[in-house]
Amino acid sequence: MxxxxxxxxxxxxxxxxxxxxxxxxVITDPYSPAWWGGAFTADEVVITAVLVQLTRWKRVEETLTVLREQALNDLPSMSRLDSSSVLRILRHINFKERKLKSIKALAYLKKIKGDDILSNTSELIGIKGIGEETALAISLFAGNVxxxxxxxxxxxxxxxxxxxxxxxxxxxxxxxxxxxxxxxxxxxxxxxxxxxxxxxxxxxxxxxxxxxxxxxxxxxxxxxxxxxxxx
Incomplete structure (x- = not known):
């Protein structure tokens, strides 16, 4: 090249x-999560990076808007709420049950290990439902690796x-x-x-x-x- x-x-x-x-x-400050679809936080990057797999970005944006309105746009809030309630919000997301399990697994690891999990690609890949590209995207746009x-x-x-x-x-x-x-x-x-x-x-x-x-x-x-x- x-x-x-x-x-x-x-x-x-x-x-x-x-x-x-x-x-x-969104072209912005290199350390800002907003690069990723205007995300407000690193948690929003993580959530939408999982949801967008095999789903149109437009549907993910619409779902994120609802999550924000209900104050569920972070990993702890999504993991605390009962799955049936979250799945109703994720109704337009393909493979929503599997993706919710991945998000809850991420929330658990982040609770134990803190923000360091966002930059640990190997641990991210170890979560069922998170492939290499998704893990690398999370670590770049949420973990700034x-x-x-x-x-x-x-x-x-x-x-x-x-x-x-x-x-x-x-x-x-x-x-x-x-x-x-x-x-x-x-x-x-x-x-x-x-x-x-x-x-x-x-x-x-x-x-x-x-x-x-x-x-x-x-x-x-x-x-x-x-x-x-x-x-």
Missing amino acids: DKDLMWKFIKMLESHEAFLREQGW PHIPISKYVSIVGHRLLGDNFYEDLSEAVIGQEPQRKLYILKMMYAGLTSLGKTFCKPSIKVEPMCRSCLFNRICLYYNIRKNQQS
Whole structure:
């Protein structure tokens, strides 16, 4: 990956802040939980990170609004209330019973170990129902651990846009950066690549990427190589 290309991508993301906000991302202070859909607290990041698995973000936002209205938008409150009452609020969430069990397990661990659990990826993965991407997302956006979650969107879009050595070069690019700057870069890259994948890049063998309408095709290696081959 050309590191200059990465910085260009970040600059373009900054200029398309409205696009990121439409996808549920808020560019703000690197340590703020608000990056994650405007979350008020780290607990909201955790709760919605679990709920959004195999569920549309819009439904998760609507559910979070109800949780806030009923003062259930934190781990202790959700774990104290009887499951049937919480499940009624989660009625539009897919696999709500399993996800509630995961949230309650997280609440228990946080009660014992405090906020440190939010940055302990291996322990998060050990909770049934929490996979690697969710654990890494929680530790990045709630625990402020400087790494980028591995996902289909990030991997495929990163390689298409920025080149084959995307992960390795990104790791090198953040080495030596101040902690605050490092977090900013990683959160911006994850938000940007995920949003790009969902809206334009469509990393599926059944769906053709929407390269011509993509906001970032000017710098995309994949698009420009294909364009040159067709000309």
